[in-house]
Amino acid sequence: RRGEEEQLSKDCRELISSLPTQKDWLPGNLYQYQGFWLPSHYLQNILTCRNQFQPRQSDIFLVTLPKSGTTWLKAMVFALVNRTQYDPKSNQTQHPLVSNNPHELVPFLELEPRIDYNQIDSCPPPRLIATHLPLISLPESVKKSGCKIVYLCRNPKDTFVSLWHFTNKMRTEEMGSISIEETFESFCRGVNVCGPVWDHALGFWKESLENPERVLFLKYEELKEDPENHLRRIAEVIGCPISMEEESFDLVDQILELCSFDRLSNLEVNRIGKQPSGLNNSSFFRRGEVGDWKNHLTPQMALKLDEIIKEKLGDSGLAF
Numbered sequence: 001r002r003g004e005e006e007q008l009s010k011d012c013r014e015l016i017s018s019l020p021t022q023k024d025w026l027p028g029n030l031y032q033y034q035g036f037w038l039p040s041h042y043l044q045n046i047l048t049c050r051n052q053f054q055p056r057q058s059d060i061f062l063v064t065l066p067k068s069g070t071t072w073l074k075a076m077v078f079a080l081v082n083r084t085q086y087d088p089k090s091n092q093t094q095h096p097l098v099s100n101n102p103h104e105l106v107p108f109l110e111l112e113p114r115i116d117y118n119q120i121d122s123c124p125p126p127r128l129i130a131t132h133l134p135l136i137s138l139p140e141s142v143k144k145s146g147c148k149i150v151y152l153c154r155n156p157k158d159t160f161v162s163l164w165h166f167t168n169k170m171r172t173e174e175m176g177s178i179s180i181e182e183t184f185e186s187f188c189r190g191v192n193v194c195g196p197v198w199d200h201a202l203g204f205w206k207e208s209l210e211n212p213e214r215v216l217f218l219k220y221e222e223l224k225e226d227p228e229n230h231l232r233r234i235a236e237v238i239g240c241p242i243s244m245e246e247e248s249f250d251l252v253d254q255i256l257e258l259c260s261f262d263r264l265s266n267l268e269v270n271r272i273g274k275q276p277s278g279l280n281n282s283s284f285f286r287r288g289e290v291g292d293w294k295n296h297l298t299p300q301m302a303l304k305l306d307e308i309i310k311e312k313l314g315d316s317g318l319a320f
């Protein structure tokens with residue numbers, strides 16, 4: 001991320017000069033824009049896609065906070081949407097998910113691997129687009145487009161622990177590792193990429209209550225608990241429900257098996273492959289469990305975060 005700010009457009013440099021700033025967990029800064037802490041390249045891409053990206057009603061947005069299960073959701077929805085073209089049976093070696101990391105198959109709106117705002121217009125519908133952006137920062141055109149949104153969040157304690165590990169994998173030897181105490185303190189203040197996590201989740205929670213036919217709100221823990229029924233629900237909301245015939249040959253289980261943590265994390269592409277940025281694909285697969293926070297947070301830390309979350313979510317009906 002070094003030198004990144006020199007490559008920003010004049011508009012973006014002007015914008016960030018007016019915003020509150022804090023140090024990121026990686027070298028570089030986060031800027032508070034519309035209430036959320038974003039790195040400068042996110043802001044640049046927000047500005048660019050406002051001008052260049054043309055949403056379609058048939059688009060499907062996969063929205064997550066980093067470390068909430070983005071890679072898993074991308075894999076499952078890619079397999080669902082493309083099931084006629086690519087047979088998801090687990091012994092099927094021709095499936096794109098066997099030779100590509102899910103991030104290569106479903107690009108992001110605002111970060112790498114990023115959609116090409118111009119070329120994507122030639123993609124056949126539905127387009128799958130991922131984003132970590134909070135609702136308020138999505139281009140107005142996207143909100144008005146009537147597109148489908150699948151939002152996946154995760155217990156903030158596990159999200160935090162996953163993010164802390166991931167950050168340390170991204171830090172070079174020269175940077176050294178960052179301590180759990182330092183990152184926890186800033187996470188509790190809401191200062192992490194796309195944080196505060198509670199406000200991010202609340203935005204989409206409210207949207208899902210207002211537009212349940214268009215916005216599906218999911219939790220990682222619920223997906224782990226009952227993946228079959230949640231996958232069926234995703235298929236319905238995004239407009240490609242599982243048919244009786246597909247049920248008869250266990251399509252849901254086939255997709256879940258293809259996208260399981262064990263299967264994906266053991267594929268060569270995910271064991272030794274890299275992202276164009278140089279990041280190891282294996283960084284996206286750590287433990288994939290619920291409750292790993294217990295191995296990293298002290299009881300005091302857990303209590304503190306629980307209290308913050310409870311207060312911030314208030315009587316919204318959302319709880320973790």
Ligand code: A3P
Pocket residue numbers: 064065066067068069070071072158161162163165259260261262264284285286287288289292
């Ligand atoms: P842990 O660090 O707790 O193991 P993201 O994809 O948003 O970056 O989130 C990464 C988290 O999702 C990591 O959590 C990772 O292990 C977990 N994950 C990745 N693939 C998964 C899968 N197929 N099933 C369940 N969890 C998965």
